[in-house]
């Protein structure tokens with residue numbers, strides 16, 4: 001998604017804190033972080049919001065199970081953990097919103113009142129009689145159940161009969177369909193759009209947005225014995241996190257969100273309920289909701305009972321966070337489903353990273369040391385096609401980033417790395433050094449300059465590796481000052497600059 005007016009606002013879902021982050025949550029956050037870094041490279045005013053969803057019954061049950069009498073102190077402890085894991089993973093979020101914060105409560109209050117003021121009939125009192133799955137935090141139909149249980153959480157839903165406030169979602173059916181049809185970019189990928197469209201068209205009904213029997217949550221304005229349904233409150237985080245109700249100037253600068261990244265499991269909340277809520281409150285809609293797929297671990301659903309839940313800190317500790325980022329974005333097509341396997345990760349580490357990228361850099365720097373005493377040669381008259389080819393590569397790169405096709409971004413880079421490796425084998429610099437110095441200058445300059453471009457292309461996905469590449473190419477200080485256009489222009493490596501070959505980028509793990 002391109003930026004609006006030079007700003008780029010990206011969000012992740014806010015996470016439930018009944019457990020610590022696993023690799024599935026890390027996936028959404030890594031994608032958001034990559035986008036945020038890419039748009040920062042472009043010089044845009046980027047805002048990346050993440051946070052924790054705290055008014056959920058799941059959290060309350062987890063707190064009680066953990067022996068906490070004071071729910072808030074459990075939430076403080078767990079939310080702190082999420083935040084510190086995300087920081088440890090190097091994620092560059094600009095704010096971390098918690099739905100138990102005062103600023104969020106104020107925003108929710110303002111939003112509810114805005115809906116009532118704009119459309120007095122859109123929130124009405126009714127009686128809810130039906131089933132509720134705490135795992136999904138959603139009302140479920142009997143027809144959704146398998147053997148009387150929720151097919152996802154394998155638990156019997158609770159039977160509920162209580163007075164609730166309802167949101168007149170059905171009144172927005174035609175408006176939502178019209179918006180989806182006239183904004184094909186609103187729901188991505190396309191398969192998800194069709195799924196949501198048919199849900200809105202055929203199944204969407206009014207939704208209960210308060211609970212009478214629950215104690216934990218944000219009170220309904222003017223009727224504080226009821227608390228607001230967790231999804232109605234949680235979605236508003238995308239507004240409260242940028243100042244709605246507390247800092248209107250900041251809110252106006254950043255809203256609408258350029259992209260909400262979500263997993264496919266929560267697409268209906270984001271593409272039906274959320275836009276309808278915004279329409280009701282008179283707030284502009286986000287520009288895009290992009291739903292990624294789910295992945296299994298070694299072919300199985302990730303679950304505590306199977307004992308196959310992957311801890312991102314363990315993987316990052318062994319292979320480095322950049323390897324984990326690379327693997328998640330390269331292995332699982334963004335928008336589709338996939339599988340996570342440590343065996344595949346080890347293979348990609350050895351082949352794609354250590355071999356194709358690490359060895360190439362090492363080879364080129366070694367030749368620069370050996371043939372040029374570690375100084376960048378002249379470009380030997382240059383390769384006439386190089387600037388044009390590189391410019392085309394950048395255009396392909398931008399197009400792939402604009403549609404969040406991270407695998408295509410990485411494929412493009414690796415196609416180039418493999419070409420470079422093959423090129424070295426074909427032109428044989430070790431022969432050129434004896435009989436064609438000028439041609440050797442050309443080859444080595446080309447490779448060094450090309451690696452500089454590769455480092456820039458990798459920067460949003462593998463920020464630590466990119467920095468190490470700049471260091472070893474001896475250009476870290478200079479590159480840090482460049483604008484995006486300067487960085488992408490051919491010829492950035494300066495003749496006679498000194499390289500600084502270091503340790504291999506991806507050491508063999510036995511050596512670690």
Ligand code: MSP
Nearest residue numbers: 013014015016024025053234235262263293294295
């Ligand atoms: N709290 C809600 C979101 C509210 S947003 C207003 C929620 N939280 S969650 O913690 O359960 O999930 C957050 C995200 O993690 C979801 O987008 C979900 O898709 C993602 N993932 C959880 N497990 C996953 C996989 N196994 N694979 C890929 N993504 C997964 O839902």
